[in-house]
Amino acid sequence: MEPSEFKDYYEILEISPNANSDTVDRVFRYLAQRYHPDIQDTGNQHRFVEIVKAHETLRNPESRAQYDIEYKKYVGRYAIAPEVSREPEAPYEDSVIQEKLLSLLYVKRRRNMNNPGLGNLELERLSGCPREFLEFHLWYLKEKGLISRLDNGLMSITATGVDQSNQGAKRSRAAKFLTDSRGLVMA
Structure with missing residues (x-):
């Protein structure tokens, strides 16, 4: 995965990389409900798709383990200051x-x-x-x-x-x- 293509699923779900599977599921449900495209006030199709993809990857122990390898490389080489990495929202x-x-x-x-x-x-x-x-x-x-x-x-x-x-x-x-x-x- 190229650095420019890397998506920080922990940041997307607003959780720690140490979060357990129950936390991943709970936060996913909360964010998916908030950003679901059918919600008039807070719906956001792009954000919703990212949240679903992040959840699919992090809820499965095998795919999460593979993702964590890439995540550690990314954090080590490409991490930027938290103030700069914040999304437009x-x-x-x-x-x-x-x-x-x-x-x-x-x-x-x-x-x-x-x-x-x-x-x-x-x-x-x-x-x-x-x-x-x-x-x-x-x-x-x-x-x-x-x-x-x-x-x-x-x-x-x-x-x-x-x-x-x-x-x-x-x-x-x-x-x-x-x-x-x-x-x-x-x-």
């Missing part, structure tokens, strides 16, 4: 990550008002967002007044952040109801 992906971070902080505050914060490592682990990208999202959410840093150094959602999170939840529920009524859920 980065602003859309950024909003998804930011909604996820707000949701995590919302749940933490709701469950424990006396200790409502989460640290960067915990946010990185729970969100699946690598540290180099997490810092940007935390900066952005903090600048917008949606989160704040507590005296103990942990991040916590603000009242404005709760309002924003609730708006995102309403949009998600509306999209799910729309999707379910059209029979496009690929569970």
Whole structure:
């Protein structure tokens, strides 16, 4: 496979090369549902085809083993900075990550008002967002007044952040109801 033809299936599925088969399947279902061409708001034929091909390759242990050999060569020789390798849909992906971070902080505050914060490592682990990208999202959410840093150094959602999170939840529920009524859920 030529370097210019190489497709990073781990990046396409937004998973770690160490992801187990259950994670590969779960993320595939989520992304396939989101980018299915029949979905009006988020459908993307090209992205959907890439997601299906990545899943077909990574779900089979034999084809994944062969792919991993090429992947290691690619990463060793042709990897570029993560900031440059992002796809054109980065602003859309950024909003998804930011909604996820707000949701995590919302749940933490709701469950424990006396200790409502989460640290960067915990946010990185729970969100699946690598540290180099997490810092940007935390900066952005903090600048917008949606989160704040507590005296103990942990991040916590603000009242404005709760309002924003609730708006995102309403949009998600509306999209799910729309999707379910059209029979496009690929569970």
